[in-house]
Amino acid sequence: MSCFIREENKKPPRLTILAGLIAAVLTSNANAFKIDTPSSDWEVNWDNTVTYTIGMRARGIDPLIGNNPNFDDGDYKFRHAGDIVTNRVSMVSEFTAAYKGYVGFKLSGSAWKDFAYGSGNATNPGVFAPAGGGLPAVTYQSLAAYPNRQYGSFTNRYYVQGAQLLDGFAFLNADVAGKAVYVKAGQFTEYWGNSLLFPFAGISVAQGALDSIKGLSSPGTQTKELLLPRPQVSVTAQVTPEVSLSGQYALGWTYNRLATGGTYLQANDAIAQGPSGLLVTTLPGSRVGHPGGWVPVFVHQGPSNTPPDIDNNFGVKLGWTPSFLSGQIGFYYRRFDESQPWVLTNWKKGLPTDYHLAYNRGAQLFGISMETTIGNAATGFEASWRRGTALNTALSSNIANQTEGATGDVLNLIANAIIPLPNAPFWQTGSLTTELAYSHLLSVRNNAAIYNGVGYRGCPSNNKWNGCSTRDYVGLGLLFNPQWLQVFPGVDLSMPTSMTVGLYGNNPQNPGSSAAGQGFFNFSVGLQALVRQKATVTLAFNGYHAHVNGTSVTPSGLTYASSGSGLYDLNDRPWVSLTVQSWF
Known part of the structure; x- marks a missing residue:
């Protein structure tokens, strides 16, 4: 049995518009805007960042990918090499006010418009199953992520046009019994640990939902830049000159922002942040008219199983800065609901009756981190044990009614270094960032029958190259950014280059090989001018x-x-991007 899950291009912008935008940005007064106040006790700033990105598909459709009904919507949305896959203008605005540096607030938000997505969904124009035996032909259009060719509300908001509140919090720096105390309350991001490039393995996992759309469209983006703000309260107290104590309590929860079906960098046509998808399963049968006796079975997506906003999600951190170490050691305990969904199915008489998204509740994490300087390199290390965490879960009938996926215990290790580049014949300065991640499955606690792992019933092929998880996973990430100063008057050049790759095995943690699989890599090679x-x-x-x-x-x-293993539907979707960004 093979399972398929599923949740007109605009013309390229005129070159004169792009040239005019670049000229306007480069001639603008791009300094942060400080607002004068009647009292010098107040410091008020209003900062804005405007970004324009145009992206072009670099190769045509590979039929092996475009003929898969899981992947055709994303592939045929922009079907030709040279098609514009994004034509996006966005703005982030931040307003901060502080009184004497110890009390204040921050508000920030963003808005965007992408002109490449205005024409709606597209599919393979062909026929998936021919007519015969009194059955009509099944076209790819009938299996579309959006049968009416119009995007759903989530895709419209995050791909076509939308806006969102980012930060909205108040802060207080106080002195309590001679101890410095820092308090934040509202909506903001909190990031613990040292992980840079492997968000599913770090101590910071699910401290906020991940913007996976940004992660796919901007390879090399660091973990802390992918976290989305959430409502919460945090407190840090400097107990002694060497010891600090921090606490975090979440007042809201949301899911990872996934690349949805029918978009260029989707993982699967079915992915939708809401009950609008369709599962298409082909089963052996005797219906005539379908070669090989294969009969399509259509299964709609059911309601998602999500945690409540307030669900005892909290964390405690003890920070120690010993005099013998030029750095800090951190000790952590966290209890959290996870933000990455399982895709689960319910079954009756061997047939799926629905599929739905569900999220693991009450995972626990015990961790330790260390950061220090070795020579001229800033190094970081962290180790964490996750108890009852979400594991890679199969679309399997081994459990009939599925309210949650497989869970278990996993050990994660991360080591990284940020190394400044010395003056050399090929560059003047710059930096090299490298990170190594290791995950080890300790045990499967619940629902082992649907754990998609080698040696378990949920992986009948027993083959990691089909995406089944292995007990061990090793991944490597690299960011290489050489720089050349004053190449032209007022212009510095750099070459931001990044790659993350699975060196060995498939991650046992959800979502398995989709995020971290052996041989799966993404990369970006760029040239950047700071003007x-x-x-x-x-x-x-x-x-x-x-x-x-x-x-x-x-x-x-x-x-x-x-x-396959990893997001192999993206194999035929390399693209070229041009981004212009200014701040004022």
């Missing part, structure tokens, strides 16, 4: 690659890639 400290202009080539392990044939006779 007069007012703006950046970045040209980049972005690509993705995962292992394809098997092919199948549709009932209409079309060959497609049907199994």
